[in-house]
Amino acid sequence: MHRSKTPAGARCVAWLAVLAWGCGAADGANNDASPGAAPAAGQDSAAGDRTPAPAGDLVPIRVAGIEIRVEIADDDAERTRGLMFRESLPADQGMLFVYTQERTLSFWMRNTLIPLDIAYIDGEGRIVDIQQMEAQDSTTHPSRGPAMYALEMNQGWFEAHGVKVGDRLEF
Numbered sequence: 001m002h003r004s005k006t007p008a009g010a011r012c013v014a015w016l017a018v019l020a021w022g023c024g025a026a027d028g029a030n031n032d033a034s035p036g037a038a039p040a041a042g043q044d045s046a047a048g049d050r051t052p053a054p055a056g057d058l059v060p061i062r063v064a065g066i067e068i069r070v071e072i073a074d075d076d077a078e079r080t081r082g083l084m085f086r087e088s089l090p091a092d093q094g095m096l097f098v099y100t101q102e103r104t105l106s107f108w109m110r111n112t113l114i115p116l117d118i119a120y121i122d123g124e125g126r127i128v129d130i131q132q133m134e135a136q137d138s139t140t141h142p143s144r145g146p147a148m149y150a151l152e153m154n155q156g157w158f159e160a161h162g163v164k165v166g167d168r169l170e171f
Contacts, residue, residue: 056071056078057072058070058071059071059072059096061096061171062169063119063127063151063158063161063163063167063168063169063170064161064162064164064168065170066092066163067092068092068093068094068153069092069093069094070093070095070096071093071094071095071096072095072096072098073095073096073097073098074097074098079097082095082097082112082152083112083114083116083152084110084112085111085112085113086112086113086114087114089114089116089154092157093153094151094152094157095151095152096149096150096151097149097151097152098148098149099147099150100148101123101148102122102123102147102148103146103147104142104143104145104146105142105143105147105150106140106141106142107133107140107141107150108133108137108138108139108141109138110136110138111136112133112135112136113135113136114135114154114155115132115133115134115135115154115155116132116133116135116152116153116154116155117130117131117132117133117152117153117154117155117156117157117158117159118130118131118141118150118151118152119153119158119169120144120145120147120149120150121147121148121149121150121151121169122145122148122149123148125169125170125171126166126168126169127163127164127166127168127169128143128144128145128146128147128165129143129165130158130163130165132155133155149169
């Protein structure tokens with residue numbers, strides 16, 4: 001990953017590293033169910049509370065040099081809820097899902113009311129896959145390669161900004 005030389009950028013990198021280190025199961029179990037994410041085998045995606053989660057703190061990051069602001073989903077509850085039940089997502093804002101290690105990730109759009117694009121990103125910050133996902137669709141969208149992060153943005157955002165596989169995410 002590109003590491004910013006600015007103090008704020010350095011703090012963001014350190015914060016994200018701590019978040020990535022602290023989430024997930026120590027026993028290697030797959031707890032990567034996320035908003036729009038297909039639950040691991042045997043997990044239920046039921047979201048009892050259908051109220052949209054309030055937008056969390058927004059963190060600035062760059063995708064292919066373009067600044068965006070993202071909410072961080074770094075624990076099981078946040079990844080499971082994700083962007084479910086929200087009716088809109090502001091332009092140039094998204095949600096970044098943080099996992100403890102690289103592996104194939106798989107998302108779906110059950111209970112997600114807005115169409116989204118998802119970029120799967122490896123541990124080095126490189127985009128390894130970008131897919132479009134339709135609202136309220138239970139079709140799973142597995143990453144085409146190992147990923148440690150997933151970035152959801154409004155559908156069409158990556159194409160509109162010329163972002164493609166191989167581009168980098170900068171914290």
